[in-house]
């Protein structure tokens with residue numbers, strides 16, 4: 001089969017690899033129908049995730065059809081159409097029992113990281129019963145690719161951890177796919193204000209279309225002053241960090257109102273300064289989380305019932321075999337006006 005293979009920082013190629021086989025009775029082999037590229041794949045290609053080794057097939061998102069199934073899998077059969085979760089979880093360990101699938105002692109985020117991933121014609125999915133989701137007949141499968149990672153990430157790490165409430169004020173720093181996923185799912189709770197902050201005008205315009213009540217380009221405007229103006233000088237109840245650099249976490253520290261929550265989503269590679277000299281008296285909470293994907297079934301229902309339009313996050317379409325060009329577009333997201341790209345295995 002063909003797959004997108006990582007060969008050390010800056011190097012990748014679309015090449016021939018052996019088709020995966022069942023290794024454990026809990027595995028499934030899935031033929032990929034659609035997959036996509038994540039910001040995290042770009043982090044890997046920069047060399048930020050050193051556990052990813054030469055020869056690894058990248059990718060942790062996608063939908064497909066079951067080609068082969070392990071003997072002990074009971075919830076799926078050959079021919080079933082499935083959503084692949086970016087988190088593989090055994091469902092049996094202590095963390096899984098607590099719904100912390102991301103910390104599964106036998107899995108977690110391993111796809112396209114510690115084991116071969118989904119940017120390929122076929123992928124082996126461990127713990128299939130707990131790591132795959134059935135696709136209802138007649139669904140728009142491309143829209144459901146957004147359930148592998150970005151929607152549960154924005155919702156669990158941003159909206160749920162940030163305790164967004166009816167009438168509350170929310171600022172989301174970073175209007176990439178993850179920040180936009182938080183924006184879309186925050187609206188389940190009818191907050192009074194959702195303020196999106198990003199230096200990319202195109203992404204801010206998209207945010208406005210997706211329901212942001214205010215947008216701030218923090219290249220041109222002072223985001224702290226503008227948010228204070230918009231909130232009677234208080235700041236926001238929930239500040240969601242969706243970038244992953246020190247400047248944006250520190251911005252959240254300046255935006256959060258007394259009693260508020262900073263909900264971090266971004267993957268951080270550097271330490272961040274914590275301003276306890278001001279925050280100690282402000283009754284604030286800081287949360288962090290690796291996405292667990294425990295809300296995937298609930299989010300699927302909101303897409304099926306058209307309460308959530310996940311398809312609008314897709315901007316570009318490619319053939320799977322054209323993945324090198326797709327990476328090029330995704331790597332130049334600002335210039336190409338790209339959010340999520342869909343790769344079709346035709």
Ligand SMILES: NC(=O)c1ccc[n+]([C@@H]2O[C@H](COP(=O)([O-])OP(=O)(O)OC[C@H]3O[C@@H](n4cnc5c(N)ncnc54)[C@H](O)[C@@H]3O)[C@@H](O)[C@H]2O)c1
Nearest residue numbers: 039153174175176177178198242243244265266267290291
């Ligand atoms: N916690 C988790 O489980 C989890 C899961 C998936 C992704 N992530 C992380 O979430 C983050 C966002 O992912 P993404 O795919 O949307 O990334 P992205 O790179 O596509 O988007 C980031 C956005 O931040 C904006 N930005 C850059 N500098 C900024 C600044 N100074 N102020 C405001 N905005 C700024 C960019 O213009 C861009 O729109 C990444 O760090 C990613 O690794 C975390």
Ligand SMILES: [Zn+2]
Nearest residue numbers: 038039040149
């Ligand atoms: Zn991802």
Ligand SMILES: [Zn+2]
Nearest residue numbers: 090093096104
């Ligand atoms: Zn487990």
